[in-house]
Amino acid sequence: MQIDAVKCIGCGQCRPYCTMDAIDFTRSVKGNKVHCTVDEEECVDCGICYRSGVCPTDALFQPLHDWPRSVRGTFSNPLAEHKETRVPGRGTEEMKTNDITGRYKQGYAGMAAEMGRPGTGARMRDAEKVFKALAQLGVEFETNNPLTGLLLNKQTGEMNPEVLNEKVLSAIIEMLIPLDKVNAVLETLDKVATEIDTVFSVDLVSKVALDDTVPTAEIMKKNGKWFSYNGKTNVGLGHLRVKGGIAQ
Template sequence: MKIDEDKCVRCRQCMVYCPVGAIKEDEDTVYIDQDLCVECGVCLRSGACRVGAIYQPQLGWPRILRAQFSDPLVPHPSTGIMGRGTSEMKTNDVTGRFREGEVGFAVEMGRPGVSTSFAEVEKVTKALAGRVEFEPLNPVTSLIDPETGRLRDPDVRRERVLSAIIEFKTSEDRGLEILRLLKEVSEGLETVFSLCVISRCRDFEIPFRERMVTAGFQPRINGKTNVGLGRPLA
């Protein structure tokens, strides 16, 4: 996103809307820091600019990734849908993507509200490669070699996005090993990630939950529950 200096009246009304603080000012101008801007479109959609100075230039590769991962109104070419991830457990009652004895993970890099570069994303995917099954339909998976976790195009590393979700699964028996690995990797990051664990239920209980708690990973009091109304039931 950019600001047309000729139109801008320096009212600064747009500055508070930017989720990553990329709209800045110096003595003469209000401008958008192109390294920090994640192309989420919030400033443009906010309607804060009354003189139409904010505009969206055409984005080429690899900068277009910023919009695809950050702006929920831009469909991602790898999934064909808007949003940053897949339907993960939302349709698991029909797809059977996560089966009994398996644990799914979603590592949302940059969330909450910090943003991330793909260099940071790669630190995590490299650590996970060879240990987990990456979700093939996920937008991050489409950018990496699942065998090594490396980005296929090194130019992607410097791109920044509001968040990017790494989705994968493993067996329940290896779940704790992966949680410990993620904790270790998090200590070497320049950003944050939000983490969630997906598991099939048995009798209103979540079998992997007890193992997580025993190992010191305490889930939050709120979560997401697939109530099982989808058909045909997997």
């Protein structure tokens, strides 16, 4: 995002909308006018300041960026489309609708590390550190996830070096793991969390077992880790698969 210094009257109304605290006051060269500028190194091109519509002089504008800067907008602006998946957003919808799609079957867990959430943003170089740590455990990264699309090597977790300095509002690493690997993955995430300059939250998805327990919740309880149950109903998404009267 950029601000037209001629149009900007320095009212500051756009500043509270910035998710990255990237908008600041500055004085013009002659010193007789205060206007705002965007720290483009910290700006993630989320477009929230622009879409808020608060600017009284129409001074905010979003330039079209080339690769690799373009990555910021596609991961941070929910209205932008990813070239890899052709869908907006940061992860795959089906993770939220597992009980309908059956993507993660009994005995497996879907797991995600939501980089940059809540509220800090994340550099791709930190996402790569997490990718590399997880790759050593042989996890299967989700092919249809836009962040996976930036990997050069799924076996090592190496990302395209051109994007490493890019900062995004959030980016989600998604993977499929057998339930007996959940502990090892959690331990690895605990360790790598101390090596990165951002935060992430972890999602764990599993089908409810036949005895009505949630296998991933049982694992978290056994480890003494804090978690909250989360349910989400997305009407109209997914395809119900039924075999012998049982949703698969």
